[in-house]
Amino acid sequence: MSITKKSIFLIFLVLFIDQASKIYVKLNFTLGESVDVFGWFKILFIENNGMAFGLEIIGKLFLTLFRIVAVVALVFYIRNLIRKQVRTAYILTISLVLAGAAGNIIDSVFYGVFFSASEYMGPIASFLPPGGGYETLFHGKVVDMLYFPLIKSDTGQTIFFSPIFNVADSAISVAVALILIFFRKELNESLETKKEQDVEPTN
Numbered sequence: 001m002s003i004t005k006k007s008i009f010l011i012f013l014v015l016f017i018d019q020a021s022k023i024y025v026k027l028n029f030t031l032g033e034s035v036d037v038f039g040w041f042k043i044l045f046i047e048n049n050g051m052a053f054g055l056e057i058i059g060k061l062f063l064t065l066f067r068i069v070a071v072v073a074l075v076f077y078i079r080n081l082i083r084k085q086v087r088t089a090y091i092l093t094i095s096l097v098l099a100g101a102a103g104n105i106i107d108s109v110f111y112g113v114f115f116s117a118s119e120y121m122g123p124i125a126s127f128l129p130p131g132g133g134y135e136t137l138f139h140g141k142v143v144d145m146l147y148f149p150l151i152k153s154d155t156g157q158t159i160f161f162s163p164i165f166n167v168a169d170s171a172i173s174v175a176v177a178l179i180l181i182f183f184r185k186e187l188n189e190s191l192e193t194k195k196e197q198d199v200e201p202t203n
Helices: 003-028 060-083 088-114 167-182 184-199
Strands: 034-038 041-048 142-147 158-160
Touching (some): 003 041, 003 060, 003 088, 003 167, 060 088, 060 184, 088 142, 088 167, 167 184
Antiparallel strands (some): 034 041, 041 142
């Protein structure tokens, strides 16, 4: 299998797992509902307007558009890496970043149109509700559900790890960790090449 096909397969695999898990939770859980998988792992349904792990820093529309621009840039970046025959593992790692960003874009762009609102204590959201979705295009909320309360206080409060996230967030976080640990050379070389191309004089 060529590296191009491997990259495309990985991106679509992550997207499938991400969207399948989000849609299942969205259509089967009320907002705030949780299920214990293990003592240290729960499925806990929340939604957020912001960035990974529920952070909210900038406006929703700007964030969605920024994600779209970032995904387009990553597509061209991966294509350039493939053309230069960079290490396969690095290309697949960048593909993970692309898949994670695209996964959350789908929520932001379409979920507000395709689903009714999720609420605490019900009712459970529905797909393509007769009255229309809970928001307009580009203003959907991102579905999060993965919760790892690894360390708790005597009162039951989570000390570590409190963020609630999704498969797309996980893909981005794992990819960034891999880049920092194993692929700093490839990242630096690709950035240096980009700088050289930017300053190269034209005739």
